Amino acid sequence: MSNAVTDESKGRVGQFVDLMVNNPYDTYRILFYVGLTSFLMITLFPFYWLLVLAVSGGGTYGMGFLPDSVNIGVFVEIFSQQPIHLYIFNSIVIAMITVVICLVIGSLAGYAFGRVDFRGKGPLMLLLLIVSYFPGIAYLIPLYEMLTGSLTVGPFMTPDLYNTPWAMAFPFTMLTLPITIFILTTFFSQIPDGLEDAARVEGTTRLGALFRVILPLSAPGVVTAAIIVFISVYREFFFSFMMSRGNPDDWAVLVYGILAFEQQSGSQHHFMAAASIVGVIPVAVLVIFAQKHIVRGLTQGGLKE
């Protein structure tokens, strides 16, 4: 080598660099695991911290990396304190209502944007994109007025939807519809025209072709959109908080259930942590079952045939 420096004269760092340069394959592997571990630590640590908080039972003061004591019973105890299952049920129902509405409207809009040429399509999509970036809170006052029945349109008054699932499903639909439309538009536009033509010649209307041929063939996209909507509604706090009084009977959602521990007897953080963990389970299960579709949906969405 042209470099005259011998091994002995190099410092530890120099030797390490030599080792890495001479074993690039191993180096890549090491770096990969270092990266992976860091990523997992960053994403999973909050969850672990929540778990420690839930089982140690001593409140937030003096918490260590390892729990002082392990009290698994807390996961059962929370149900006797608050009807967490009812809150979760409400969340799931509202999320499902939103998913259904979003998919129905989103399919129709996606068909128009993805498969029909019409004047003003580009500007309209741009408008949709812009609106989708508005913060939800911007709509709060008019929405609240409207959904609590205080808005009059001519001789009509809007119905009072406070404490019903519709008061939440409405703003959620509004907020998640743009992403649904974007996902479905991409998928629908990839279905070959011939298939729709074939369906129409065989005897369907355009709408029939959408539901019988285009939608089934866009299954990965539909599943992806459904899950994204479901999760974003399930974890939503702001409108859920505004549109319900907070009792399970009033369609209060999971976040209200978690907050309920605070209102009763000071702060019982370990109960809140335990409730949070229980609340995550439905979403985790959903994602595990649908992950294949989601990956396919998210990666395929960007590609054209």
Added chain:
Amino acid sequence: MGHVTLTDTTKRYEEVVAVDEMNLQIEDGEFLCLVGPSGCGKSTTLEMISGLTLPTSGTVEIAGEDVTNEPPKDRNISMVFQNIALFPHMDVRDNISFGLRLRDFEDEEIERRVQQAAKTVQLEGMLDRTPSELSGGQQQRVGIARAIVREPAVFLMDEPLANLDAKLRVHMRTEIQRLQKELDITTIYVTHDQEEAMTMADRIAIINQGNLQQCAPPLECYDRPANRFVASFIGSPSMNLYDGSASGDVLDLTHFQVDHALDLDADHNDVTVGIRPEDVYLVSSEDEPATPSTAFEAVVDVLEPVGDQTYAYLTPQGAQSDSDSVMGEGGPELLVSIDPDTTIEEEATIEIVFDREKTHVFDGETGDAIAHGVIDETVAEPTAVSAENEARGD
């Protein structure tokens, strides 16, 4: 019951006229081929008949009923697509029965018809497979089965064989012909392959730039092309075309002359003469035609043996000097198909004649045919001899 009538049917896309006032009458049970180069409007015409595209103006009638604004589902048609367009999420049985199920047929009736259709296209054992498990030919057969199972009034085919390999294409071609004769359903078949059109159709409609050029039985299009476009489009290899003028009883084609006995007036000074490669003969070859034209000399440029015949690219003697720069239509090059046993070599100078019975004359400006067979039959023999002498003296 299944006749189709297009009256002034026009499709305009913004500035472009895809189909311009198309008038077509397709008889019941007829097999009509729409043929033309890419982008000529043949597929658009088919789409207007199917209802997938609505015409800008004009009407479409199927079985005597005006269906111009009816959706495809109400037109009693079925269609086979170039990209086959089977529904990938359904098995073969569901694909074939798709239209029947939409029309609320009884289950037993559906099953009976599906079995019948599968038998017709020889797919009996494959009803439970998905389209992805089938080969290209089998997929297209499912497409055809799906089309015939409803027993429509009109059968539309949009280049159904274009995506198949050459051997399968020829096989499927005969299959479709057999099926069409058997079912006796009016069929409109789109293709850009003139050979396919020639072999399959009862009549062919040649379309160019949205305009119907000629609609006639295949051999009539071949023997009596209505204009220069039809002449060059039908036939492979295509017809030799030369621009020139008609003066007296001689057609002056710049580099050589051909005599004629047509009653041409002065208006036809600007003409195009067409002669098919198989209608040009070597002088003194065995199969020299009964009605030869003036003989003239030409130099052999290239020989292309294809087995049953040899294609010779010739340059007329008079055009030797500028032959390098000009090629293709309008150029002096002459394509001749000759017997493969003929012993001629490249660079050789040979004498050739046209079969005047098979020579076509078109108006130079409009391209419309003026005459087919540049000869007055009663005076055929005498002029041939004298003309030969005249040309030699040139």
